[in-house]
Amino acid sequence: MNVMYKIPLFDLNFGLEEEQAVLDTLRSKWISTGPKTTAFEADFAGMLGVSHALALANCTVSLHLAMKILGIGPGDEVICPSLTFVATVNAVRYVDAVPVFADICGDADLTMDPLDIERKITPRTRAIVVMHYAGFPCAMDEIMRLARRYNLKVIEDACHGPLSEYGGRKLGAIGDVGCFSFFSNKNISTGEGGMLVTNDEGLYEHAKLLRSHGMTTLSYERSKGHSTGYDVVESGYNYRMDDIRASIGIVQLRKLGDDLKKRAEVRLWYEDAFSAVDGVCVPFSGHRGFVSNYIFAVLLDVSCSRSRDEVRDALHKEGIQTSMHYPPVHLFSIFREFSGGLPVTESSAARLITLPMYSRMTKQDVGCIAQSMNEILHG
Structure with missing residues (x-):
């Protein structure tokens, strides 16, 4: 039964601009990963002040790719929150790593407690996944100090925090890799979709390779004559975003x-x-x-x-x-x-x-x- 609420939980911030963007993309005859996706990535990277952004099918696969490109694998421990959507932790299990849950600070601050993070570090710990609850930043100075001290990688689940700031930097741009969601109820919505951001060119290139089956070129690149063939150099995935969703994302970024x-x-x-x-x-x-x-x-x-x-x-x-x-x-x-x-x-x-x-x-x-x-x- 559909319930009509006097005050709903959220309201989709869509209008005629999104409709026109989709129509323009349909008329362009290119609807899979192509020019709109590339433009969306560039706009997003510019918004966050990062070197690289990679558009993906959703944030769950962004978190998965983050684990893969950082070399996290079987038996490695990853410290993560429990007060989060399950995808944050599912990604740890996708690579057969072990989630180690850290507690939150308290009622006044629902983000991870750096003191409990440090208590949970062992010789098997490889990474910390933070989640910026409601868009409010975790204590990133303390967490990054822990990461340097113990030689750990930091993945930011910034699904709640596009444009949120910490110390003059955008969330998602502080750790090794940042992950964003464009699910229907997020601040930026494309229905489904996600983004991986990083300042490390090597990590970006590896994620880009894994995004599309481990292929060395994409269909759009070949269609423009940049290459006539491709090689497959690693077992990858079909984690691409399509241009229809990317066109919506471009409009959403402007708003x-x-x-x-x-x-x-x-x-x-x-x-x-x-x-x-x-x-x-x-x-x-x-x-x-x-x-x-x-x-x-x-x-x-x-x-x-x-x-x-x-x-x-x-x-x-x-x-x-x-x-x-x-x-x-x-x-x-x-x-x-x-x-x-x-x-x-x-x-x-x-x-x-x-x-x-x-x-x-x-x-x-x-x-x-x-x-x-x-x-x-x-x-």
């Missing part, structure tokens, strides 16, 4: 800056409105660096008399759509063998609710949500 500025205003409205709601914690309150505000999460106090699911059900009845980002990965059946218990993650996740966040939200929408939450908790 991103304005969209994120509006989201920042929505977040300020939320922080102000929820300052009057007792029993609710707003993570990252007071953070004033530029972030994408992909989602807006709140946590119920540990002393709250109502469960998270009861509160969500009550908001649902008020016409307010919610979600929960995320069920801890280490508690999923398939990952329990790797779980040593993460008390902070487990406590926070049990009380976490994702509320609506999109640029077209009004101050009235935010006030309505805060009022409903207050009445549910204290009415």
